[in-house]
Amino acid sequence: MKILIINGSPRKKNTWAMVKRAKSILGEAEFEEVQLMKEKIPMCNGxxxxxxxxxxxxxxxxxxxxxxxxxxxxxxxxxxxPVYAMNVTALLKNFFDHTAYLYHRPEFFEKKALVFVSTAGAGQNDVAKYIDENLRHWGFNKVYKAAIACGGKEHLETKEIDKASEKFKKDIESNKLHSPKFMDILFYNVWRAMALTEDPIKADAEYWKSTDLVSHDFAPVVKLNPIKKIFAKIMFFIFKRVMK
Ligand SMILES: Cc1cc2nc3c(=O)[nH]c(=O)nc-3n(C[C@H](O)[C@H](O)[C@H](O)COP(=O)(O)O)c2cc1C
Known part of the structure; x- marks a missing residue:
């Protein structure tokens, strides 16, 4: 099992302790680390x-x-x-800004993620939810989360970390893909319809056509039940008309 770790904290302390705990649970997996602090990615210039x-x-x-x-x-x-001013760090936000095009052209339909957020006292759940949403816009199939407040505590509370890490591990080992949420289907069909307008964003049109995603209710690697299929078709129909 190959796991990529992206650390948005400028240091290896509280949030990294969560990652370390997960690594011990994931055991024999092969890990690759990206320390965003060391990457020195310039700011997205818009x-x-x-x-x-x-x-x-x-x-x-x-x-x-x-x-x-x-x-x-x-x-x-x-x-x-970590939570910085009630959001992710600027390091991680800058990385997300550079990948905003993935909202238009999602590709990671077979990937699963484990999100860790630490904070002194507030904001951890909202920040974890923000990261989750961002990854789902990239196409991610499943996102597990553990968010902890460690202000004033000497020891790491491991229960939530362990639970999320074990679920993440089992899920990757299962090789199964989850049925997408209705919101994921909705957004997929927004971008799909946008790629088919008379005057589309060229990069989007090219991506959706070259991958043939444009012909599918949702990424074909992920199966939809009949209700979700109908939902996808209705969404696509509506967005195509709205965009016309
Ligand atoms: C610049 C900065 C902003 C922070 N903003 C918040 C905040 O808005 N709310 C909060 O509860 N803690 C805040 N904290 C505390 C960190 O989220 C907390 O200490 C976190 O566990 C640090 O993780 P790290 O050891 O991985 O850097 C902030 C810390 C820093 C340095």
Whole structure:
């Protein structure tokens, strides 16, 4: 089992302790670490090139794609951030900004993630939810979360970390993909319909057509039950009309 770890904390302390605990539970897995602090990724300059033209035209493409390539080759992702001013760290937010084009062109339909958030006292659940949402927009199949407040505590509370890590491990070992949530189906069909408008974003149209995702209610590796299929078809029909 290959696990990519992306650490959004500038240091290896409270949040890293959660990652370390998960590593001990995941046992024999092979881990690769990306310490965002060391990557020195310049700030996203808002040029829109990734979204409108191609992610390859991002001035920081090599750095971003190197990390995404590691993710493509991994069975699962552990992603961690402390709460900074009630959000993820700027390091992780900057990474997410550079990957915003993935909202338009989701690709990680077979990936599962384990999210760790630590905080002094507040914001941990909202921040974990934010990371979860971001990954789902990338196409992620399943996201497990553990979010803890460690202010004033000497010892790490391990119950939530252990539970999430064990579920994550079992899930990856099962090789099964989960049925998507209705919101995931809805967003998939928003971008799918957008790629088919008369004047689409060219990079989106090219991606959806070249992958043939455009012909499917949802990524074909993931099975939909009849109700979700009907829901996907209705959503696609509505969004196509709205965008016209
Ligand atoms: C710049 C900064 C901003 C922070 N903002 C918050 C916050 O909004 N709410 C909170 O409860 N803790 C906040 N904290 C505390 C950290 O979230 C907490 O100590 C966390 O466990 C640190 O993780 P680390 O050891 O991985 O850096 C902040 C800490 C720093 C350095």
């Amino acid at each position: 040029c829109f090139k990734c979204i409108m033209e191609s992610e390859e035209n991002c001035p920081h493409h090599d750095q971003i794609n190197t990390i995404l390539e590691k993710l493509r080759n991994a069975d699962g992702l552990i992603i961690a951030s």
